Amino acid sequence: MLDIFDPRTFARGIPHDALRTLRDTEPVSWQHEPEIGIWPAGPGFWAVTRYDDVRHVLRAPADFSSALGATQIRDPDPADLPFIRRMILNMDPPEQVRLRRLVTGAFTRRRLERFAAAVRARAVALLDAVAGRPFDLPREVTDDFPLQNLADLLGVPAADRALLLHWTNRVIGYQDPEHAEVATDAAGRPVNPRSPAQLADMFDYAAALAARKRAEPADDVMTALCHAEVDGQRLTDAELKMFFFLLVVAGNDTVRSALPGGVLALLGNPEAERRMRGDPALLGTAIEEMLRVHPPVLTFRRTVARPAELGGRQLAPGDKVVVYHVSAHYDERRFPDPFRFDPAREPNEHLAFGQGPHLCLGAAFARLQMREFLTELLTRPPLHLDGEPRRLTSNFINGITSLPVRW
Ligand code: HEM
Numbered sequence: 001m002l003d004i005f006d007p008r009t010f011a012r013g014i015p016h017d018a019l020r021t022l023r024d025t026e027p028v029s030w031q032h033e034p035e036i037g038i039w040p041a042g043p044g045f046w047a048v049t050r051y052d053d054v055r056h057v058l059r060a061p062a063d064f065s066s067a068l069g070a071t072q073i074r075d076p077d078p079a080d081l082p083f084i085r086r087m088i089l090n091m092d093p094p095e096q097v098r099l100r101r102l103v104t105g106a107f108t109r110r111r112l113e114r115f116a117a118a119v120r121a122r123a124v125a126l127l128d129a130v131a132g133r134p135f136d137l138p139r140e141v142t143d144d145f146p147l148q149n150l151a152d153l154l155g156v157p158a159a160d161r162a163l164l165l166h167w168t169n170r171v172i173g174y175q176d177p178e179h180a181e182v183a184t185d186a187a188g189r190p191v192n193p194r195s196p197a198q199l200a201d202m203f204d205y206a207a208a209l210a211a212r213k214r215a216e217p218a219d220d221v222m223t224a225l226c227h228a229e230v231d232g233q234r235l236t237d238a239e240l241k242m243f244f245f246l247l248v249v250a251g252n253d254t255v256r257s258a259l260p261g262g263v264l265a266l267l268g269n270p271e272a273e274r275r276m277r278g279d280p281a282l283l284g285t286a287i288e289e290m291l292r293v294h295p296p297v298l299t300f301r302r303t304v305a306r307p308a309e310l311g312g313r314q315l316a317p318g319d320k321v322v323v324y325h326v327s328a329h330y331d332e333r334r335f336p337d338p339f340r341f342d343p344a345r346e347p348n349e350h351l352a353f354g355q356g357p358h359l360c361l362g363a364a365f366a367r368l369q370m371r372e373f374l375t376e377l378l379t380r381p382p383l384h385l386d387g388e389p390r391r392l393t394s395n396f397i398n399g400i401t402s403l404p405v406r407w
Pocket residue numbers: 058066071088089090096100246247250251252254255258295296297300351352353354355357358359360361362363365366
């Protein structure tokens with residue numbers, strides 16, 4: 001059996017050979033979930049590796065539920081499930097649709113574009129600070145960038161930004177010894193970082209921020225969420241806090257992965273970079289191609305809600321299903337010559353932002369940040385690799401923790 005579960009595998013690199021073999025021979029394959037380190041074993045899951053199947057699963061929430069077992073590979077503590085299901089990510093239609101109508105209005109293009117100048121100024125300042133010397137791209141530039149942009153978008157004061165970083169590391173980086181802030185219970189077992197008890201400080205903060213935005217409205221997303229109203233309905237305080245939590249984790253590590261992922265693609269394809277420098281209009285398609293070759297989210301989980309057939313397999317209610325975006329993006333059945341980085345690739349219907357009802361709400365803001373950062377980067381001398389990149393130990397986020405470069 002080819003293992004594509006172990007988070008340590010992804011720290012060494014994307015297991016492209018194994019994924020290709022699975023696509024060709026066993027597109028829906030059973031994966032074991034053995035105990036790893038301090039993390040207990042799980043029941044196992046179906047791994048979905050072909051583009052068409054991944055897309056189908058994401059578009060069929062009545063068959064493949066986000067609510068039944070939530071959306072992370074590791075099963076949540078059953079006691080925490082009702083709480084976790086209050087997050088839009090872990091809902092199914094029609095509840096998800098109701099909430100989505102309430103929050104969508106906060107992310108209008110007009111509001112997002114208002115942040116473009118600040119995003120560009122931040123890229124300039126961060127790149128100026130490393131001009132003319134070797135540096136580590138994630139640690140010195142791209143880790144801070146999305147965090148500060150997100151804080152701006154949400155209306156979080158600059159003094160509180162470190163809190164955002166702390167929370168996102170606690171929730172996302174927990175499989176990686178370097179980033180983990182794993183709390184343990186009295187018996188030394190890890191406590192799920194997404195359990196309510198672990199998040200109390202963040203929820204208190206969200207409640208206080210909402211109170212401030214109600215008193216002093218501003219042109220930011222938190223203010224918009226506090227005042228959002230559709231058909232006479234508003235977000236409850238609990239929904240608002242949960243949504244803040246989701247934005248903090250969803251809007252940070254993803255862009256933090258996308259930027260070094262994109263730069264790595266340029267480093268490996270100097271010819272493509274030369275083309276982009278000569279033709280700035282290529283940036284739009286190049287960004288989509290970066291998200292295809294380096295999808296910031298490797299996988300997402302669903303749970304079978306009613307008997308279903310997929311890739312010739314019979315799936316039973318309760319089975320765990322994990323879709324591999326990172327495999328779908330290299331599926332030769334969909335993308336000609338998938339290992340080639342083509343900055344002009346069209347069509348390019350990648351699944352980096354998901355598909356179906358949960359399609360990423362922050363996609364426009366993510367693209368805006370990539371656009372501003374890369375536009376600024378390409379006004380400067382080309383970068384060269386200056387050491388071994390290091391990757392995050394995670395089967396969820398396609399993280400690059402170190403990328404030494406020189407001008
Ligand atoms: C390159 C960066 C990003 C990537 C690759 C990404 C990826 C994704 C994916 C794959 C989903 C769907 C999850 C599923 O199928 O269950 C999603 C949902 C979501 N994303 Fe993003 N995301 C990015 C940036 C952002 C940003 C910047 C924000 C907020 C400012 C954000 C907010 C959200 C929210 C709120 C959802 C949930 C939508 C729902 O459940 O209806 N994302 N994202």
